[in-house]
Amino acid sequence: MTVTPLDRPKARPKTNDWRLFLRLVPYAKRNQNLLWIVLALLAPLALAGSIQPVLVGQTISFIRGEPTYFFLEGLTLSQGITLLVGLLFLTMVVRATLDGIQGFLVQKVGQRMTMQIRNDLFKRVTSLSSSFFDRTPVGRLITRLTSDVDALGDVFSTGAIGIVSDLATILVLILVMFTVQWELALMLLLMLIPTAAIVIYFQQQFRKANYRAREELSRLNSNFQENIVGINIVQLFRRERYNAEAFRSINQDYITAVDRTIFHDSAVSATLEWVSLVAIAGVLWLGGVRVLEGEMNFGLLASFVLFAQRLFDPLRQFAEKFTSLQSGFTAVERISDLLDEPIDIQDPAGIDTRSIEPGHSGEIRFETVSFGYKPDEYVLHNLNFTIHRGEKVAIVGPTGAGKSSMIRLLCRLYEPQQGRILIDGIDVRDLRQAELRQHVGVILQDGFVFAGDVKSNIALGEEYEFERIKAAAEQTNVSQFIEQLPDGYNTQLRERGTNLSGGQKQLLAFARVAVRDPKIMVLDEATANLDVKTEAWIQEALDRLLEKRTAIIIAHRLSTIRNVDRILVLKRGELVESGSHEELLQQNGLYASLYKLQLLES
Numbered sequence: 001m002t003v004t005p006l007d008r009p010k011a012r013p014k015t016n017d018w019r020l021f022l023r024l025v026p027y028a029k030r031n032q033n034l035l036w037i038v039l040a041l042l043a044p045l046a047l048a049g050s051i052q053p054v055l056v057g058q059t060i061s062f063i064r065g066e067p068t069y070f071f072l073e074g075l076t077l078s079q080g081i082t083l084l085v086g087l088l089f090l091t092m093v094v095r096a097t098l099d100g101i102q103g104f105l106v107q108k109v110g111q112r113m114t115m116q117i118r119n120d121l122f123k124r125v126t127s128l129s130s131s132f133f134d135r136t137p138v139g140r141l142i143t144r145l146t147s148d149v150d151a152l153g154d155v156f157s158t159g160a161i162g163i164v165s166d167l168a169t170i171l172v173l174i175l176v177m178f179t180v181q182w183e184l185a186l187m188l189l190l191m192l193i194p195t196a197a198i199v200i201y202f203q204q205q206f207r208k209a210n211y212r213a214r215e216e217l218s219r220l221n222s223n224f225q226e227n228i229v230g231i232n233i234v235q236l237f238r239r240e241r242y243n244a245e246a247f248r249s250i251n252q253d254y255i256t257a258v259d260r261t262i263f264h265d266s267a268v269s270a271t272l273e274w275v276s277l278v279a280i281a282g283v284l285w286l287g288g289v290r291v292l293e294g295e296m297n298f299g300l301l302a303s304f305v306l307f308a309q310r311l312f313d314p315l316r317q318f319a320e321k322f323t324s325l326q327s328g329f330t331a332v333e334r335i336s337d338l339l340d341e342p343i344d345i346q347d348p349a350g351i352d353t354r355s356i357e358p359g360h361s362g363e364i365r366f367e368t369v370s371f372g373y374k375p376d377e378y379v380l381h382n383l384n385f386t387i388h389r390g391e392k393v394a395i396v397g398p399t400g401a402g403k404s405s406m407i408r409l410l411c412r413l414y415e416p417q418q419g420r421i422l423i424d425g426i427d428v429r430d431l432r433q434a435e436l437r438q439h440v441g442v443i444l445q446d447g448f449v450f451a452g453d454v455k456s457n458i459a460l461g462e463e464y465e466f467e468r469i470k471a472a473a474e475q476t477n478v479s480q481f482i483e484q485l486p487d488g489y490n491t492q493l494r495e496r497g498t499n500l501s502g503g504q505k506q507l508l509a510f511a512r513v514a515v516r517d518p519k520i521m522v523l524d525e526a527t528a529n530l531d532v533k534t535e536a537w538i539q540e541a542l543d544r545l546l547e548k549r550t551a552i553i554i555a556h557r558l559s560t561i562r563n564v565d566r567i568l569v570l571k572r573g574e575l576v577e578s579g580s581h582e583e584l585l586q587q588n589g590l591y592a593s594l595y596k597l598q599l600l601e602s
């Protein structure tokens, strides 16, 4: 089995954290105006915060008659205290105001960036090839588009900028401290370094645990999603208890993983709490000695007690933001996996692009085509045939013979490992996918319906006039059915078309293809869900619709394909017979035996 990044459940990749954050640079650039304002506010904020301990220290010194700054000289006690308290109040107002503005802007940038990332992810995911979806559970993708992106949003709203601001605060505090008293400043700095190292260690441990927890969350979502989609089978086969047990076990794994993250998170907070107490004790001890020696005054000591508290405060806040920052790293990592997922099936580069000429239409040629969903397990072997312009060809064969796989190759949902497929002499790989799919109209056995009204389900995003949509429905004999719906073409359909029957969904698919007027039409068991009368009714419309087009019809009921020009018989991925109904009956091979069996049944 090929292991894709999204399958990787255990080992955390060794991507460098900062390299990961480079992924965000383009998004940051798009919001750079707001970000600049946020950054510009950092310095005044940090400065206002660092001045406060100095002002408190000066107040104490002033009261005690110790030496103070020049601007306090010659003032009376009440004048000096009023001035100092006034200044303190000013710094508080500045801090509170700037803090509020910064917080608001940071949230705003965070929300914008997450929105842009979510949009890009959606675009990427919908461009990935069918084989990616074969191997990726939907729940995993949903987790990435929702909770991973949200975790990333939290980084911006609570974490990232806050951490830059914490670092700025620490830096300014250190500078101010050194200008006031270098010895105590040096002691605090020496305590800060090992503490930071411990925080970083726990951070890394947390990160590993968090990656694991998010993988478990993906598993949980996948399991839940599978149960909801398959709810009918779950209930009909009484699998509720069995599935609940499986869910319980995954849920338990998830909680165990989350517990591990909580442990590392708490370890950081506890360490910092402890270190900050030790720091204050250290200041009191060294500062106390200096005061006793008469080398320092009380005002300075008071300033440093506050400095010690303030210095570890940003680190403690860092620890609080730590959880969201680390989840953010994990989220960027998981989102990057998805953004880096290669798009297997791409449009040709500009100069290689070719176009099907208008008017000229509909020849299909398979040249030595071999294909397997997994590289070494072929489901189609060396297919060679040509379907001429305007020809109607049926493909028959036992279940699992590879009929639908041929269609998927023709539409380039997958690519063959060997050989090539040509439409009007052009390799499908040289056509833009949009053009290819405009020329090839496919009707599948189960028509998928989106939430929305009937007409938008026929137009599917194209801007067709209502008259054209109506004409397409009439052309395919499905207008009667639509007009019987409560609101006709405006009837709201629910997600996955739960308020329509299987056959009714299929009817919509006919109109959906007819409105696009494709040169080639492919019907893959398209009428299998219809009753005999409706089928005959649709068949009549189809005969008209297919008149000037090339058509490939896959059908198990051989009675429905008697009028085709040619029948290709597929067996275990190989083309074993080819000819008209009569010719194949004469050959007395696989087709003849299938036909006789069905005759016997009816």
Ligand SMILES: Nc1ncnc2c1ncn2[C@@H]1O[C@H](COP(=O)(O)OP(=O)(O)OP(=O)(O)O)[C@@H](O)[C@H]1O
Binding pocket: 134, 373, 374, 379, 397, 398, 399, 400, 401, 402, 403, 404, 405, 406
């Ligand atoms: N997405 C997939 N991934 C892996 N194997 C697949 C996938 N789809 C189909 N197969 C395998 O490819 C083979 C051919 O499948 P295909 O759907 O083309 O058969 P078919 O002739 O259309 O069958 P049916 O008549 O039942 O619709 C089968 O053996 C099937 O197990």
